[in-house]
Amino acid sequence: PGLTVADVGRSLALNRSAFEHRAALTGTDRRTLLQGLTALAAGEPSPDVVSGVTGPAAKTAFLFPGQGSQRTGMGAGLYARFPVFADAFDAVCAELDPLLDRPLREVIDAGPGGRGHGLLDRTAYAQPALFALGVALFRLVEHWGVRPDRLLGHSVGELAAAHVAGVFTLPDAAELVVARGRLMQALPAGGAMAALAAGEEEVLPLLAGRESAVGLAAVNGPAATVISGDAAAVDEIAAQLTARGRKTRRLRVSHAFHSPLMEPMLAGFREVAARIVPGEATVPVISALTGEPAAAGQLGSPDHWVEHVRGTVRFQDAVRHLERDGVTAFLELGPDGALTALGQDCLARATGGSTDADGPLLLPLLRKDRPEAPTATAALARLHVAGVPVDWNAVHRGGPSRSAADLPTYAFQRGSYWLEAGPATADLPAAGLREVDHPLLGAGTELADSDGFLFTGRFSVRSHPWLADHGVYDGVLFPATAFLELAVRAGDQVGCDQVEELTLEAPLVLPAGGAVALQVTVGSPDASGTRPLTVHARAADDGSDAPWTRHASGLLTSAEDPGPADPAGPADPAAWPPPGAVPLDTEGVYDRFADGGFAYGPAFQGLRAAWRLGDEVYAVASLPQEQQQDAAAFGLHPALLDAALHALVFDVLEGPAQGWLPFSWNGVRLHASGATELRLRLTPTGRDAVAVRATDATGRPVLSARSLVLRPVSPGRFRAARTGHHEELFRPEWQALPERAGTPAGTVSGPDSWTVLGTGNPLPPGAAPLPGRAVTDL
Template sequence: MNNYLSSKKQLSNQQRLLLKIKQATAKLHEIETAATEPIAIIGIGCRFPGGVDSSETYWKFLQEAKDVRTEIPKDRWDINLYYDPNPNVTGKIYVRQGYFLQQPIDQFDPAFFGISGTEAAKIDASQRLLLEVTWEALENAGISPKSLKNTDTGVYIGQMNNDYAIIGANSLPDKLPDFYLGIGTTPSMSAGRIAYILGLQGPTLFLDTSCSSSLVTLHLACQSLRSRESNLALVGGVNLMLSPDATHALCQGRALSPDSRCKAFDASADGFARGEGCGIVVLKRLRDALADSDRILALVKGSAINHDGPSSGLTVPNQQAQKKVIRQALKNAKVDPLQIDYVECHGTGTSLGDPLEVRAIEEVYCQQRTKEQLLLLGAVKSNIGHLEGAAGIAGLIKVVLALQHQEIPANLHFNEPNPRIDWEQIPIKVPTTAIPWTKGDKPRLAGISGFGMSGTNAHVILEEAPTEGNRTHPRPSQEESEEGNSRGTGGEQVTVNSEDDLERPVHLLTLSAKTETALAQLVTNYQNYFPTHPELGVADICYTANTGRSHFNHRLAVVASNQQDLAEKLRDYQQTEEVTGVFSGKLSYNNTVPKVAFLFLDKDSKYINRGRQLYETQPTFRQALDKCDQILHPYLENSLLDVMYGEQETGHGEVLSLLDQSTYSQPVLFAIEYALAQLWQSWGIKPDVLLGSNVGEYVAACLAGVFSLEDGLKLIATRGKLMQQFPSNLVPGITSEFESVAKEITYSQPQIPLISNVTGERVEKGFKAEYWVNHLREPLPLVQTMETLEQEGYELFLEIGLFSRLVTKPLKLELEQTEACLSSLSPPQAEWQSMLASLAQLYIKGVNIDWSGFDKDYLRSKVVLPTYPFHRQRYWLETSEVKQSKDIPETNSSPIFDLINQGDAEGLTQELNLAENFTEAEQEILPKLLNTLIKRHRNHLKYPGLNSGFLQQLRETPDRERSGLMLNYLQNLVGNLLGLDKSQKPDSQLGFADLGLDYAMMLELGETLETSFGCLVSVTTLLEHFNIQKMSDYLIIQILGKESENKNEILDLTNQNQTINLNSEIEKIETLGEEAIATAIQEEKIATAIQDELKEITLLLDNEEG
């Protein structure tokens, strides 16, 4: 640095100026590069007409060149009530057909997204569809949706229709506003709900530029990524046709084709056909996608947007504006027009729009183009109709797939070229059959246009994916790079493959779901998927499933060697409960990550070739052993690796003889256990406590940070030599010599809890030379140290040593049955089989695993796999349901009863004061009693029959049966709140928030329970007792435990002549439960209530963030 400053001072003024110019130029180039950096498309989710539910089925559909128009489904509207072929008939629709999704749009899986059934029915079906397709797009990209929580991920959604709001407005009783319907049909919620469900914190916006909406969102998302405002973007559009209103309006404007076909560029073009669908793409900056080894599908090189400005009319396209936006997109992409091979046109099939669009394309793309370099045009609207707000994303995904599959699909309904286009004079062709689009020396590029009826135009330039990337590369350490792949051992040369060829012999696949049914369906989907994708390697399948999926409570893990083995085990699992190499289980909904104890339990034995399979195929394990070997060179006559793996050169008997000597056996034990611990930790398995016996405690202390690896090996090498010379630990010579070496070591406090093999207790301090001398002399029996672990509540025991389940006898638990103790190496089982079997069980038990770390040493590619199988049911606004909600049971009306129905406590008080002279004491409690009466009355109306005689039944029920009775009561109550069918019972173990109860619902639940049972149930209470089971236990204690106290208080009031005598018109007050009366009397003051409310809101926010 000083030399640089010195040389800089010696520069002339001109040289300094030149240097500054160079630096400024470099900085400017860096800024320009960032501003124009290509954006990678790394994932796709889509639902389009024709049964399209993935990018794979979309491409198959395009290859088959289908037109999938159908008659308007009756569940949308009855076309017979609206149809008339005469376009001049007022109030009628002259089309009978359109392009509709095959998937039932009234069905949804609200529980998966943590939404209640009550709210789900009031959420726009477009928003629900977006949630599913976004999830599928992320899984297609190999990104776990849960991993995006609190990240700068942006959401950009385009949509122009909001038909569900029309349905909702027509369904409301007396046209009264509804909170859930209000937010459920607010357009901005289309993007906001996605960000909320996934916990995203990047820019989130909804926009409507009519038909160009989804391409405009793509343009804005790319700008956000290039400016570093976001690091990932979810982009797309949606359109559903649920009401005849929009179709009616378009018919009035004669915009629709009478035969419901988009005949783009054809002489018979007479309007467009409406279509519906949803598309989402996942975007990331190219350099980040390459660094993350994402599956890059295509690149967004550049894009542009503008407006028509002055034209013949608001909805009339402007050719000059179209030319301008295309030129700007090419400029932004730094692409020459002649580099473009294909343009996916807006292509609506209108007699005016098509010629204008082709002329604009010709003037920009074909000025220097010859007939030998034809520009190809197409429009997916000829296949699936005009998807309006989602039209642009449907066209873009088509081009991405065409680039991937090196083929341009056929354009339909192009029989006679539009005579208003001079086809003979322009180098443009519309393919009516599929045309090969093979890779060449230069990247293939295409343009996509979207022109909005509002006048907003968009054009995007796509380029094929780069050939590099798309595959993770192992990351060798510095030592690995320096040493190369050959390991000298003085004896045999241990076989170590190059990093690119390195592979483990078996693999681990994990599958999970939120329900048992969904997991079974996911297993079936994988089974069906494998036969049609034999090219997929088991390593890439497992890598993608493990790293690219969120992990839920119902879990399955399979150890398999190849795809066939995997498929067979999945099949066997479905047919029988127990299959070798298959592990399954369910985590409790309140599951906390189990505490894991690392156990280093060793006994002297023969360790020939132990760990050899791992050494030859696992770089992390190998690097740890190599490091131990290097450190031990000054202390051992023979190389550690020679002793462990060199039997073919030195002779089997000689190796056995060396391993019989503690001089070698103890360092071997240390090295193996240390390397295994490093391997487990590289997979994300971190110990909550360490326990070792004999040599194992040295390894445990090393991992805890008590001393360095170098010092640990120095100690163990000294210990081994001395114990070889003096077999008895009690010989004075051994302890004094060992103590002198131990005093040379630097000791620190353990950074991980450590159970002493000397005291049997947790060690906080005191690791000095004397400790290790005592350890050599007087180690405790293992049973005492294990009892300490048991008392401290450790749940999982992972043996890092060489023997399986040595710990089961000392523990006073049947660990074999509980499977709480897992092994690392468990002969005669192959090493990888043993390791992965234990890893599978750790996963099943809820231990967090770093799946990227698990595969970091190997070449891996993300591949396309089945996405989550949503368990859908019908959730839709029904007029009949609304009618039922208005059917309040008839009662004999009276002024008092009317006031109760209206909830007018003040009016009731006035009426009662006119009818009766109350004492001052009676006047004081009257408002509280009346408010309780009103709550109780409303509760009975809302949940008729739910509380009838329940308290009496609860009192009379034997203790052992009360829990089930209360549980059933609460399940019915919560089920009503969630809008579940009577046959459905909410899971009593699932948290209230996970069931879909939001803050408003929790308030309602608390008020209902409070007025039913007379005990305070706030939102705080519900969060503390967070599921139905815990709330049931709480209520039983509260209700039955306080009855005596409540009765005594009421008796006290009676003795003081404070009895309330109401007239016959309010006889219902006399039937009010004693518990409710007591609660009203004991109600907290306002200040306390406000504090509780603030506490509830804080807890709820914390709960949602967690």
């Protein structure tokens, strides 16, 4: 009872670990918080409590609304409560006010009967006001530690997105937004805009032949479009749709924005835009003009901003692109939730602000007719529960509190969970070995009388459960990408940064109940510095006399060019996929794999999206949350690269790719380690081969392969491997010959002696007792 609410909240946020199961309470007094805590303990709903389980690391997009969302007094509550917001808002107004007829705050705060009341709805003031609010809101949530992975602005909101992304300085952005609003306001009054409850495909035919009078202003959802232009034409089209049973609504606007009636202002606006020297975006911006990531230099082009005034706002396409790109949290930075509502209609699985449902989270930072400070902190609570990182030190002013609130320790459930013993490493130096820091390898040592190196390892589907998710033909196959990972690690040990060649000679099928012993051998270098590599394995439970099977062999070299390889796509990380790429349907792709005998489990179901551009295929893959914590231990987690290569199913090769597996790698280099997300580019180089280039989400190169050759596989090959016949591509089977009449019993006609080639293939029982010899090598 003696503790203050602020100290309790500060201690809980700063002195406690954030687990996957989360709950956040918001309130302005002790009674409200106690009621929320009681409801949480009882499992009952409460408007002051949000709870849920975090999924994979949330990718976040910030949304900036356009004109029409402004309201009197917007931002006043935050201005009074948060100095960071107030300072940012004042800094923007300091650039805008000299360009306007009167101070912007005076216009925003003017109530009924006050000086300047009603000016906020005039375009010349509405657009700068929304820009100022959006930038200040961005600075506030940025201060709270919430960082965007993507930015999207609706109409004039794209100017705010471009500024915070770093394309325009604050003075330049202020000049642009004021010029835009002033030039629009100066156009003759007239024209009309109408919101239609109809899809683009239904509206476009009605615009045919009227392009000079009316245009498609916005596509805001699957059944939400806006038309704009000559009033008579707009009304006529709306009447036709009303007759079809569609709802239509005439918008209260001063001008017909995004229509042919904007033409007279375009030349003047181009002059302003051409004077500005842009920078490069530091955060990818999705342009609502195209619905795709803005290409390098696009946001700095005057042509873009001129067409931006006149063209269609493709909000639906932009939001759906963000969803395909893996965005799971959408935060609207504006006066209300206009874009949040539209976004919910665009996304099939939107949760509408609830973190309990499975799907993207959409929520506004502010809501009309609700206190601004509590609404903003409630939005922050929802983001935290959804897995979006928050800097609680910044949120709770005063810093960490260790003495003010001496709270009870964590209420552990105190259950007993005995862990299985892991593989014992014993005293490796005492055994003449060195420890190898790699999940698949345990120890290593230099080879005597050579400059080679030997790695050893031991693993199973119990010690490495993610391997069990690589199911092929009713067995568990050691992935080809794991062999590549072993080769890359071996190259690191001996100073070779390129796997020049790696051929998979025999499948390694993992036993269901035992472990596999592994040896990776690197030989001495030749005159060019190239080293041979072999990978052998056998069942760990087999005796010491059991033969080793060679599963892979190859060559390690040092790359001639030490620089990075070609990136997986355009240099601009926001331009992904490249412009013109056509989305491919990844829905149900793993069901199709399972039908073909490839039963990939969750660890290998990382393919998120794919596109085709010409004969190339682009893909995005990510690791599930459970594997992300281990990604840093690998050069490149085999499950991530394997999942990215599932894009081969989209007919990259000549012939059906399903049922094919990697056979050989050539010219492979790893440029960065620890990736949890890949952008992959597959380029055909032959009937059964592709070049592979991969980057992370920022465009930084991760892996490049000059060639990956694939071969078709059959269920029979894997059944043979599971029963032990995996030493060679073929196995000998002795065929009995019939005895001929007149020959002595127990003999057959034929040669006078036998010669057996190789080892491990003695004559079968009952073979004719003729003299013979065994030749192990020719």
